[in-house]
Amino acid sequence: MKENVKISVRFLVEHVFRSGSIEEGMRSMTAMAEGTRIHQSIQRTYDENAEKEVYLQTTITHRELEYHIDGRCDGLLFDGDEVTIDEIKSTSADINQITSDTHPVHWAQAKFYAYMYCASHDKNKIKVQLTYVQAKTNEVKRFQQAFTIEELSHFVFVVVEQYAPYAELLKQHEARRNESIKQLTFPFETYREGQRKLTGAVYKTILDKKQLFANAPTGVGKTISTTFPALKAIGEGALQKFFYLTARTITRTVAEESLSLMAKDKLVIHSVTITAKEKACINEKMLCQSETCPFANGHFDRINAAILDILKSETIMVREVIEKYARKHRVCPFEFSLDLAYIVDVVICDYNYIFDPRVSLKRQYEEQKKKTAILIDEAHQLVDRGRDMYSAELNLSLFQQIQQAYKSINNNLYEVVCEIVYYFELLKREAGKEKNLSYKEMQEEIITLVDSFVFIAEQELSLNGTGQEGEALLQGYFSALGFLRVAPLYDERFITYVEVEEEDIKIKMFCIDPSHLLQKMAKGFHSKIFFSATMSPFLYYQEMLGISNDNYAVSINSPFTxxxxxxxxxxxxxxxxxxxxxxxxxxxxxxxxxxxxxxxxxxxxxxxxxxxxxxxxxxxxxxxxxxxxxxxxxxxxxxxxxxxxxxxxxxxxxxxxxxxxxxxxxxxxxxxxxxxxxxxxxxxxxxxxxxxxxxxxxxxxxxxxxxxxxxxxxxxxxxxxxxxxxxxxxxxxxxxxxxxxxxxxxxxxxxxxxxxxxxxxxxx
Structure with a gap:
């Protein structure tokens, strides 16, 4: 019986077809909500015979592996016996710059859907259509090609052939990993007081697909008591992987040391530590553009070779190891670590990569989440960190700088910034002597102004870059973008407030209670383990982390006298x-x-x-x-x-x-x-x-x-x-x-x- 490899169409074609350089574009990823809106707007134009969000799957055998490939195509369009696969893509770029050859990966995704439909419906010919929509202007541009089943079959075989070395390497590693975990014993001669209790609680929580809320004092050995049972669960097939999340570098180091300790006992594991971009960068200046960074230039042409190389040679992939291979293959170490995070058994990283919608690892699909646990160390810190993640603020002083710099350079930009500055001045008058005010509702007027500013700022920065005047504009752009990203999250747990300071005015969308959003971002994961030495009072942290009473809780006594x-x-x-x-x-x-x-x-x-x-x-x-x-x-x-x-x-x-x-x-x-x-x-x-x-x-x-x-x-x-x-x-x-x-x-x-x-x- 052949072993199975389950993979989505999107992940498969992105792995095989990605190429070119990293370009730090403005608004490089359209917000998920905006992308959904655009897809739905195009789908509403379909006639009544069309089908939307159609689930397709196929099984392809190649050498010793059986590939189960699935995905959802955006649209199936019918005209008599003629069938067209429609793949919709939203973009913030100038739509006039997009040609038929701009995005090979988009064609690859649509062609894979076309093959899957033909194979399951006994069709010999099909059309493939790419529909691009400009996110701001709603302009539409389409490209269309026709393919035979023979052409599509050959295409699919070539794609799987190119992916096979990578899939086979992962399967070989999985077998060695599981065997090593079966032999793995607790890495210390005895359990400390309370340690066995915590280890057992974590293991049961994972088996039962629950959440655990654990108050575990210093000295219990929280890191080994959570990672060891999670590894055991991987070895028994209950999990595929886990994330070890923490807010501090020193606790990430402890997690790395725990894995290294077990690796000395012949544990075979692939782990990666994600280091913040500004710390991971090995270029002279952190500017992700092909003209200025040799590691960004051609990154996607070399990344697959880098991944294969490091997976064959390394196990515990900490910052220094990733940098070594990044230099060898001339790839960006930060993007390299993100790619590895989707592949490895253990990811050690900051809370942001799961809980912050701005930087979370978005390529995780639901099936992968269902087999992934998250271990949240120092969970008491997640309350305030959550408030920070889901809040955003704007400052008058920054827009005044932009106003001054672009007065005679860009009239459109100057005018929208003047409107924002005037809005701040109205707030100041409303605040009066109190110098502060608050609203329960989101202030739609500032959202509209900021959205216009972002659109014009993108154009200016794309055309003229970040020269002397552009530094303030770039800072204002990212502040405004953060404001727009928080807006869709706004509900009764938020408040908008204004504070007038001596030389500045601040308006902030403030997430007072982050519990709902923390749980929403963690939704879909197999199990969640929240643990800390200082979660007192228990009920306060349970509420603030959004943990319901039907989940598990454990309090461990201190092992010290x-x-x-x-x-x-x-x-x-x-x-x-x-x-x-x-x-x-x-x-x-x-x-x-x-x-x-x-x-x-x-x-x-x-x-x-x-x-x-x-x-x-x-x-x-x-x-x-x-x-x-x-x-x-x-x-x-x-x-x-x-x-x-x-x-x-x-x-x-x-x-x-x-x-x-x-x-x-x-x-x-x-x-x-x-x-x-x-x-x-x-x-x-x-x-x-x-x-x-x-x-x-x-x-x-x-x-x-x-x-x-x-x-x-x-x-x-x-x-x-x-x-x-x-x-x-x-x-x-x-x-x-x-x-x-x-x-x-x-x-x-x-x-x-x-x-x-x-x-x-x-x-x-």
């Missing part, structure tokens, strides 16, 4: 109004507690508060070595900050950092590298118009708006900062929570179980 971290509460007020009064008490306490040799981290709710306390600290204790986080640290400065925490330090080191910043999450300072953590305040976000809008929204739907907007996000920062202290079973130290609010029932119930045996700190 309570006496590893001595917890103190220092009940002095750090409220804004009391800070001047309590600052000296706070500084004296910090000086006293850091006299014992060790490495310490002190976390503050703001840079301003940090600066004030730091100044007092160094004036009273100039002999103590200190290091300070600032708001615009380079990557090298961040690395130096962390490297300062050396277990071999002979003297005391005191670091000053901010809650919710880069040093309060995702860093490991094991053993003697960290002796104590001081958390100043309960982490409440700064009072703001945006936060107050959140509060009002949650109040309006029957929630405690203050808790949802301020308390819960703030306490998550506290828990994350405290989690820096105990990273292994050998770590020891102290956590000092500085604020009298930690003694109130509201905040006590949000503390992790291992912190509840605290002692009251008294100034001496």
């Amino acid at each position: 309570a006496d590893q971290a001595k917890v103190y509460i220092q009940p002095i007020s750090t409220r804004f109004k009391d800070r001047d009064l309590t600052k000296l008490d706070l500084v004296n306490m910090l000086i006293k507690e850091t006299r014992v040799k060790g490495n310490y981290l002190i976390f503050f709710p703001s840079y301003h508060y940090l600066s004030e306390v730091y100044s007092e600290f160094v004036s009273l204790a100039p002999e103590v070595e200190t290091i300070v986080q600032h708001s615009s640290m380079t990557e090298l400065e961040r690395e130096d900050f962390i490297a300062s925490y050396d277990a071999e330090n002979n003297n005391t080191l005191v670091g000053f950092a901010v809650l919710g910043g880069i040093f309060s999450e995702g860093i490991d300072l094991k053993g003697e590298r960290l002796s104590g953590v001081f958390i100043i305040g309960v982490g409440l976000p700064r009072l703001s118009f945006e936060r107050d809008l959140m509060k009002r929204y949650f109040d309006s739907i029957g929630k405690n708006g203050y808790d949802f907007a301020y308390v819960y996000p703030g306490m998550n920062k506290v828990l994350q900062a405290g989690g820096r202290l105990i990273r292994t079973e050998n770590d020891r130290g102290k956590i000092v929570l500085v604020d009298d609010r930690f003694l109130s029932s509201k905040y006590k119930q949000l503390l992790p179980k291992e912190w509840t045996n605290y002692e009251l700190y008294k100034l001496r």
Whole structure:
């Protein structure tokens, strides 16, 4: 019995026929909703005998494999005995520049549908039609050819013949992979406390095609406890692949290390890590055009050879490995990694590639999703990240720059920008002395203006590029495009607000509750595993991540003993109004507690508060070595900050950092590298118009708006900062929570179980 390969027509022909260079065109991909609208508008012009969205399939045997190929053609048109396959394509390009030979891949897709129809309906001849529609102007251009079944049969055979080496390589890998997974054992001699429970919960969730919501404290070993059972599920045929999603580079590295650890135990796996485009780029300047980048020039002519080469030779494909093969084959490393993401068994990447509609991996078809799990690490971060993904804003100052630059260059562009600037000025008048205002409804007038701006800006940028004047235009173009992409998502969970600042005005479509969209973007995947060390309170994060009660939830106890971290509460007020009064008490306490040799981290709710306390600290204790986080640290400065925490330090080191910043999450300072953590305040976000809008929204739907907007996000920062202290079973130290609010029932119930045996700190 021959093995099966299931593949869509579109994926097959794109693999075989793509060619040419990467060109970073304006609005390079028409929005899905716009594409659907255009398809439907053409289909409405069909006569009553025509058929729309027709599912077609065929099976082709080639050597040792049986190819099951399927897809949907846009239209079947009938004129007596004559049949025409119609393939509709929307484009944002100038339709006059499109010729019959412009897009061979479009002809290939339509011809494949033609073959499938002829083969299943015993037809000897058929017509193929390509219908192009300009997205903005609705101009239509058509090309038509006739083919015999013999011509189409030969064409299909050639396509499968060219695809076969790739398919055969993947099938051979799949057999070796599954056999290696069957032999795979847990990579440690014993399970830590709670680890077996989490591993079992993940495995059952995948088998049952459910969602899992897991609160798993630091030390459980979340990465290995989620990746190991997911791999086992692949080996048993329950999954084809999984995505490991996270927000931070360091946790992506941990995932890579976990796979490498199992690979040493003879696991055969293909994994790829997607690195952000700006970091992956190996050209002198990140400009994806054939004239300026040798890796973009001819990229698609060489990419298939690069893919075959790396799959034959590598397993764990991290950034350095991808770059090596990208240089060898002269292809773009970022686009290379995206192509690999559709092929490999494991993808390690940022949340964006699944949840952000602007950058998500759109070529995944539904059948592939049904066999793919997503593992979401640090899932507490996905709430705010979701708000960012589904929100968009525009600023007056940027359009004023464009207005000034193009006043005498492009009259059409200048006029539409003047209309936008005038709209901002009307908003300013409406805001009045309050300097802010909000609307529940989306403001259609600005959407219409921005849509006109985008169309004209595309033409200007395409014709004249991004010269000196074009930098502001390009920035404005992408801001406007983001605004248009958010508009179709707008519903009752959004609000539009305006803020008038000293020199600027901002209008923002703000997604207050991202839960619905997070679930929508993850829809269709086999199973979803949400896990974090700090998802407290449980119900808040379940609601904000859109996880229903009929799915699974598990809470794991900390594997560390309570006496590893001595917890103190220092009940002095750090409220804004009391800070001047309590600052000296706070500084004296910090000086006293850091006299014992060790490495310490002190976390503050703001840079301003940090600066004030730091100044007092160094004036009273100039002999103590200190290091300070600032708001615009380079990557090298961040690395130096962390490297300062050396277990071999002979003297005391005191670091000053901010809650919710880069040093309060995702860093490991094991053993003697960290002796104590001081958390100043309960982490409440700064009072703001945006936060107050959140509060009002949650109040309006029957929630405690203050808790949802301020308390819960703030306490998550506290828990994350405290989690820096105990990273292994050998770590020891102290956590000092500085604020009298930690003694109130509201905040006590949000503390992790291992912190509840605290002692009251008294100034001496």
